[in-house]
Amino acid sequence: MHQDYILPDPWCIIEEGFDPKRVTRSESIFSLGNGTHGGRATFEELYSGESFQGSYIGGVYYPDKTKVGWWKNGYPEYFAKVLNAPSWIGINVYINGEPLDLNTCATVRYFRRELNMKEGVYRRTFVVVLHNGVEVAVKVTRFLSLSHDDLGAIRYEVTPLIAPKGEAVAIRFEPYLDSGITNHDSNWEEHFWETDETKLTGQRAFITTHTKKTDFKVVTFQRTEVWSGEETIIKPHHTDTYISLNYLTQVSVGDTVYLEKFGGYVSSFKYGDTDLLTIAKERVQAVVNLGFDGLLAQQQHDWAAIWERADITIEGDVKAQQAIRFNIFQLNQTYLGGKGLNIGPKGFTGEKYGGSTYWDTEAYCMPFYTATKNEVVARQLLEYRYNQLPQAIANAEKLGFTGGAALYPMVTMNGEECHNEWEITFEEIHRNGAIAYAIDRYVRYTGDRDYLREKGIDVLVGIARFWAQRVNFSEEKQRYVILGVTGPNEYENNVNNNFYTNYIAAWCLRYASFELRALSFEESEVRERLGVTEKEVQGWLRIAEEMYYPYSEKYGVYLQQEGFLDKELKPTSVIPTEQRPINQHWSWDRILRSPYIKQADTLQGFYFFEDDFSEEALRRHYEFYEPFTVHESSLSPCVHSILAARLGKEDDAYWLYLRTARLDLDDYNHEVHEGLHITSMAGTWMSVVEGFGGMRVKDGKLHFAPILPKEWQGYSFKINFRNQILKIEIRGQRSEGREQRSETRGQRPEVSFEVDKGTLEVVLYGEVVKVEAKSN
Numbered sequence: 001m002h003q004d005y006i007l008p009d010p011w012c013i014i015e016e017g018f019d020p021k022r023v024t025r026s027e028s029i030f031s032l033g034n035g036t037h038g039g040r041a042t043f044e045e046l047y048s049g050e051s052f053q054g055s056y057i058g059g060v061y062y063p064d065k066t067k068v069g070w071w072k073n074g075y076p077e078y079f080a081k082v083l084n085a086p087s088w089i090g091i092n093v094y095i096n097g098e099p100l101d102l103n104t105c106a107t108v109r110y111f112r113r114e115l116n117m118k119e120g121v122y123r124r125t126f127v128v129v130l131h132n133g134v135e136v137a138v139k140v141t142r143f144l145s146l147s148h149d150d151l152g153a154i155r156y157e158v159t160p161l162i163a164p165k166g167e168a169v170a171i172r173f174e175p176y177l178d179s180g181i182t183n184h185d186s187n188w189e190e191h192f193w194e195t196d197e198t199k200l201t202g203q204r205a206f207i208t209t210h211t212k213k214t215d216f217k218v219v220t221f222q223r224t225e226v227w228s229g230e231e232t233i234i235k236p237h238h239t240d241t242y243i244s245l246n247y248l249t250q251v252s253v254g255d256t257v258y259l260e261k262f263g264g265y266v267s268s269f270k271y272g273d274t275d276l277l278t279i280a281k282e283r284v285q286a287v288v289n290l291g292f293d294g295l296l297a298q299q300q301h302d303w304a305a306i307w308e309r310a311d312i313t314i315e316g317d318v319k320a321q322q323a324i325r326f327n328i329f330q331l332n333q334t335y336l337g338g339k340g341l342n343i344g345p346k347g348f349t350g351e352k353y354g355g356s357t358y359w360d361t362e363a364y365c366m367p368f369y370t371a372t373k374n375e376v377v378a379r380q381l382l383e384y385r386y387n388q389l390p391q392a393i394a395n396a397e398k399l400g401f402t403g404g405a406a407l408y409p410m411v412t413m414n415g416e417e418c419h420n421e422w423e424i425t426f427e428e429i430h431r432n433g434a435i436a437y438a439i440d441r442y443v444r445y446t447g448d449r450d451y452l453r454e455k456g457i458d459v460l461v462g463i464a465r466f467w468a469q470r471v472n473f474s475e476e477k478q479r480y481v482i483l484g485v486t487g488p489n490e491y492e493n494n495v496n497n498n499f500y501t502n503y504i505a506a507w508c509l510r511y512a513s514f515e516l517r518a519l520s521f522e523e524s525e526v527r528e529r530l531g532v533t534e535k536e537v538q539g540w541l542r543i544a545e546e547m548y549y550p551y552s553e554k555y556g557v558y559l560q561q562e563g564f565l566d567k568e569l570k571p572t573s574v575i576p577t578e579q580r581p582i583n584q585h586w587s588w589d590r591i592l593r594s595p596y597i598k599q600a601d602t603l604q605g606f607y608f609f610e611d612d613f614s615e616e617a618l619r620r621h622y623e624f625y626e627p628f629t630v631h632e633s634s635l636s637p638c639v640h641s642i643l644a645a646r647l648g649k650e651d652d653a654y655w656l657y658l659r660t661a662r663l664d665l666d667d668y669n670h671e672v673h674e675g676l677h678i679t680s681m682a683g684t685w686m687s688v689v690e691g692f693g694g695m696r697v698k699d700g701k702l703h704f705a706p707i708l709p710k711e712w713q714g715y716s717f718k719i720n721f722r723n724q725i726l727k728i729e730i731r732g733q734r735s736e737g738r739e740q741r742s743e744t745r746g747q748r749p750e751v752s753f754e755v756d757k758g759t760l761e762v763v764l765y766g767e768v769v770k771v772e773a774k775s776n
Helices: 020-029 276-290 293-308 318-334 360-372 376-385 389-398 431-446 449-470 499-518 522-529 534-545 588-591 601-607 615-628 637-645 651-662 677-691
Strands: 012-016 036-041 055-057 059-064 078-082 091-097 106-115 122-129 135-144 151-162 171-180 193-201 204-211 218-225 233-236 242-251 257-267 313-315 472-474 479-480 696-698 699-703 714-722 724-731 750-755 759-765 769-770
Touching: 012 020, 012 318, 091 151, 122 293, 135 293, 151 171, 151 276, 151 293, 171 204, 171 218, 171 257, 171 431, 193 233, 193 242, 204 242, 204 276, 218 242, 218 276, 242 257, 257 276, 257 293, 276 293, 293 318, 293 714, 313 318, 318 360, 318 651, 318 677, 360 376, 360 431, 360 677, 360 699, 360 714, 376 389, 376 431, 376 449, 389 449, 431 449, 431 499, 449 499, 449 522, 449 534, 499 534, 499 601, 499 759, 601 615, 615 637, 637 651, 637 677, 651 677, 677 714, 750 759, 750 769
Parallel strands: 699 759
Antiparallel strands: 012 106, 036 055, 059 078, 091 171, 106 122, 122 135, 135 151, 151 257, 171 242, 193 204, 204 218, 218 257, 233 242, 313 714, 472 479, 696 699, 714 724, 724 750, 759 769
């Protein structure tokens, strides 16, 4: 069963009614971010119930010592943790001396919160009765500024509705900063922060901290002010790790008192070795001059500009519309192109997984940022990996590889491997292939071959050298094999000849060889830089040509791994509902022996390399593997939805789309309390654009073959393709959509195009269409 308390709305995420059991889930769902920092939707006021306070600063991390029972050679010494940063949002509130606490108050008469995705603003309103007899209404507005990305703003309003004898109510606000913060996922219950100084200047407060080991310096700051019709008394309070101001005022019944708080972070990751305290003071003064309403107006303008490029509209299906916008919204909250940053699996919404970079970025996120931002943002994500090539080579050397072979990490902050599960760290090596694939996809989409020549080819050669050493030649099979791996399906560990791993390894070897020759690698500069010989390239091509792929003649499919048919092949439909998800109910031993697939594995290869296989082959493989797939990875439904759309399985494509789009909103895997699945949200975008829209890039042109789910009246999206903005709108009857389908089964939808400038040729259902800007 999945949750169903988020109210349908095309532009807002809405929760009504207070339920303590939902608090940690909603803290994730209503999270805020601005690409530089972010945090969970923890209540500003005291909350004594179960809660997960979390604020995070991009690029700031801690190398938590690995905790394992048995150390293995080559093992990472630490697991990099995104750090729970000092808190700036806190505002303790006291009503006639009683703490305002939704967990302990006498009655919660009304509770509503709303995340307005159109504006990037979070609002919360509630009415409570306290034990002292006072009834108050509270309204809170909070956002993290895009224009001033070091800070956020809070407006906290309190209105007494009923008071004993109708007397004025004493309201005390205590806005504070707190650096005595710990990570929920600390391996050794260690504090990661050292507090250097607390400083109070008027109504401005600052805490200067640094991280242990990594020595990131951070100044957390706040500037507060209270507006009331009565005299306000201000008193400071601070300890070694805590600093606050206390505002005490008298408020008549029916009147409103409100506090405005600007706060946030400046860090050495962003500003280097500079006077962070001075920068923090400047940031505070800039927004004080602008005012809360002025900053809010900027926020609304900035988000309008994002939506103008990135929005996807869906007509006739509010839940689908809400879901796609939620995914797009969270992706933009997580990453906006900041230098040296990447897209963490949880973004700024939680601590699980650690690290800032997985293969998710290359396999799932690159298409979204390339098409909705621009070439510069996408290239920066590739350069992130190029800049870490020396560490990738060092990672490979720790495992015994030589000669410039590069193994990119499964999880990283600075290029070093820091994942601490051996079956992933040592064996999930297909991650190398996703990085090479992202280079190819970027170049095909943008036409930017300069990146290949200057940087990309170095990465491809390092990866090719790794694969050339990771294979071994089987005398028995007379083929090259890859032993002891974990494919994308992490419910199988330490298997031999995983089809996807073998296939992407061979592809990497061919692709590196092709691009070397296309770049004329005999030129002295390239040859000297890379040290590649024709003999080495011929060796790569021989391995690719003679790679082994396990295959079943009986089923007509490539096997996920050599021993897959030895399993008891029962479909997921036999698993009792109460035992799902199986990773929360079964032993790992039972999972490993089962045929159940966490996410697309063999089918991931069919998604990446669809032109290598016929539609008939795709259908056989989809129909064989999907019934065994439990979709317990957030990265699973989107790939299956895209493949189902290509096959004309519209019902499958639709429910899988909802599964990926509403994964967190409906908490399908019962884990949203730990944070959102940010990187899989890019897969949701792909399921619309590449799945239902059928978008591909071939021979330098955009191709489309849209289908229209029967649940939708129409949909539209925009693509930034080589500096031209193309809008695609799909309307009309339910489509059978692909050329291969019989026209008697349905009609294609009506498809229209608009381009912002010039002329753009696109291919629609195999026919070239010339799109001209209206101003031409």
